[in-house]
Amino acid sequence: MNKIKLLLADDEELFRKGISFLLQRHENIQILYEADNGNEVVEYLKSSSIHPDIILMDLKMPLLNGVEATKLINKEFPSIKIIALTSYNTKSFIANMIDIGAASYIVKNSSPEEMITTINQVIEKGFYYNEVVLNVIQENLINNRKNIFFEEVILTKREREILELICNQKSTQQIAEKLFISPRTVEGHRNNLLLKTDSQNSAGLVVFAIQNKIVIL
Numbered sequence: 001m002n003k004i005k006l007l008l009a010d011d012e013e014l015f016r017k018g019i020s021f022l023l024q025r026h027e028n029i030q031i032l033y034e035a036d037n038g039n040e041v042v043e044y045l046k047s048s049s050i051h052p053d054i055i056l057m058d059l060k061m062p063l064l065n066g067v068e069a070t071k072l073i074n075k076e077f078p079s080i081k082i083i084a085l086t087s088y089n090t091k092s093f094i095a096n097m098i099d100i101g102a103a104s105y106i107v108k109n110s111s112p113e114e115m116i117t118t119i120n121q122v123i124e125k126g127f128y129y130n131e132v133v134l135n136v137i138q139e140n141l142i143n144n145r146k147n148i149f150f151e152e153v154i155l156t157k158r159e160r161e162i163l164e165l166i167c168n169q170k171s172t173q174q175i176a177e178k179l180f181i182s183p184r185t186v187e188g189h190r191n192n193l194l195l196k197t198d199s200q201n202s203a204g205l206v207v208f209a210i211q212n213k214i215v216i217l
Contacts (some may be wrong), residue, residue, distance in 0.1 A: 003030040004123055009066065010058040010085065011036040015108070019056065022112055029119070038064030045077055052080060054122060059086040059093065067096065074101040078200060081122050094136045103127040103203055125171045126202035137210050155196065160214065162189045167206050167215045
């Protein structure tokens with residue numbers, strides 16, 4: 001069984017150790033590293049040959065906060081998924097983290113079950129947005145993003161179908177089964193969508209689709 005490799009970044013040691021203890025009780029999860037600031041996270045990624053699949057990233061940390069660390073990591077290590085982990089549940093914080101590429105957003109008073117669900121969904125689908133986050137995207141990012149659906153960005157019928165299913169948080173396998181195509185074909189269309197919409201990941205595709213009214217969630 002391939003374990004999900006996690007990196008925990010939080011300057012509150014007691015909270016971080018508690019999360020680590022909780023997560024390590026699950027057989028499919030491995031805590032790869034713990035950090036108490038963003039600089040430590042970035043330095044670890046640069047020096048280590050083994051990278052995490054997911055980083056649970058606190059937003060408010062010393063030296064380099066989680067927001068700036070997320071920007072750097074998405075640029076230099078785009079395959080790593082970042083779940084924003086914070087005490088702040090305000091729309092502005094959520095919108096900012098999603099806008100810079102966080103794969104999901106979870107508040108610290110969430111249940112253990114919700115955290116595990118979020119981690120598993122991000123691994124399976126590349127991102128996970130609950131109803132609160134989707135509402136924030138609709139209310140905030142639509143007006144704030146500079147990305148506009150110009151006429152020259154033409155999506156095929158199949159690309160639109162796949163984009164809609166991605167926005168409904170379907171996995172590659174689920175999309176393949178629904179459309180009677182191979183997972184490899186789904187990934188090919190997804191890569192085309194990323195190029196056409198100038199998005200970095202599936203999370204960016206969701207934002208693009210909602211902003212440009214391709215889907216209404």
